[in-house]
Amino acid sequence: PEVPQRHFPFRCLQISSFANGSWTRTDGLAWLGELQTHTWSNDSDTIRFLKPWARGKFSDQQWDMLQHTFRVYRTSFTRDIQEFVKMLRLAYPIELQLSAGCEVHPGNTSTNFFHIAHEGKDILSFQGTSWEPAPEAPVWINAAVGVLNRDQGTRETVQWLLNDTCPQLVTGLLEAGKSELEKQVKPEAWLSSGPSPRPGHLLLVCHVSGFYPKPVWVRWMRGEQEQPGTQHSDLLPNADWTWYLRATLDVAAGEAAGLSCQVKHSSLEGQDIILHWGGSHAS
Ligand code: PBS
Numbered sequence: 001p002e003v004p005q006r007h008f009p010f011r012c013l014q015i016s017s018f019a020n021g022s023w024t025r026t027d028g029l030a031w032l033g034e035l036q037t038h039t040w041s042n043d044s045d046t047i048r049f050l051k052p053w054a055r056g057k058f059s060d061q062q063w064d065m066l067q068h069t070f071r072v073y074r075t076s077f078t079r080d081i082q083e084f085v086k087m088l089r090l091a092y093p094i095e096l097q098l099s100a101g102c103e104v105h106p107g108n109t110s111t112n113f114f115h116i117a118h119e120g121k122d123i124l125s126f127q128g129t130s131w132e133p134a135p136e137a138p139v140w141i142n143a144a145v146g147v148l149n150r151d152q153g154t155r156e157t158v159q160w161l162l163n164d165t166c167p168q169l170v171t172g173l174l175e176a177g178k179s180e181l182e183k184q185v186k187p188e189a190w191l192s193s194g195p196s197p198r199p200g201h202l203l204l205v206c207h208v209s210g211f212y213p214k215p216v217w218v219r220w221m222r223g224e225q226e227q228p229g230t231q232h233s234d235l236l237p238n239a240d241w242t243w244y245l246r247a248t249l250d251v252a253a254g255e256a257a258g259l260s261c262q263v264k265h266s267s268l269e270g271q272d273i274i275l276h277w278g279g280s281h282a283s
Helices: 060-088 141-149 152-176
Strands: 010-018 024-032 035-040 094-105 109-118 121-127 130-133 188-194 201-211 217-222 243-252 259-264 273-276
Touching (some): 024 152, 060 094, 060 141, 060 152, 094 152, 121 141, 130 141, 188 273, 201 259, 243 259
Antiparallel strands (some): 024 035, 094 109, 121 130, 188 201, 217 259, 259 273
């Protein structure tokens, strides 16, 4: 068992609310892996950098061009949706969520995606060179997709953004943000007993805290043997940008001796933490 390789998908999220024919707002945000890099408030003309390296390797001029494209897009998007609502006789309020981005893989290949949801459900996506309705979408979306696909200029811009701009930005972000993105913090681990699950049984608890990044492997073991009943908590955030998790095991009181908790994490570089039940913890 190994902790999976790190990867850094770049995700741009857009949330648009249309309360009625005139009140609307659109907010945006972007993430690289676990880190938020950009935010764009409806109240602002410009995208805000949340990291000193959020410009990637783009020049001021390249960034201004991109910013201009997005400003035009935000205005056009709002107007287009208001027109679709009339054309399709849809009712307000309307919530739209867009998720677009890319991931750069070893060997400089990249993959990308662009999905749009209406009332929380996928309705259309951009696939290759054109817009397509989502499999379970309501039939009225076909009319909107037809209109959108007639705008070749926009289709070309979307392809340029997804196939060229996005991987270029990400390559620059990965370089400029390298030290923060590759941050590694070692976990600490300790054992305790939880509330007895039933008479004659113990709940063994292995706490793992203070690690970064998220992927971690924690198992209750007997020697080399993984104990099948290990239960994991959700990953919980600590206040210092590290993570916390616990793994529990319900065992008959007589069988606790000889069990250990094993922790694998990328920061440990193969030096797994192994804690033995009945070692130095208070039970
Ligand atoms: C409730 C109804 C649900 C329907 C959901 C529909 C979702 C639609 C998503 C469409 C996204 C594009 C919206 C704007 C686009 O239609 C068009 O009006 C503008 N196009 C652009 O701004 C291109 C950039 C798109 C980037 C998207 C990445 C997030 C303006 O288009 C016009 O001007 C451009 C040049 O600025 C071209 O000349 C284009 O041909 C022309 O139509």
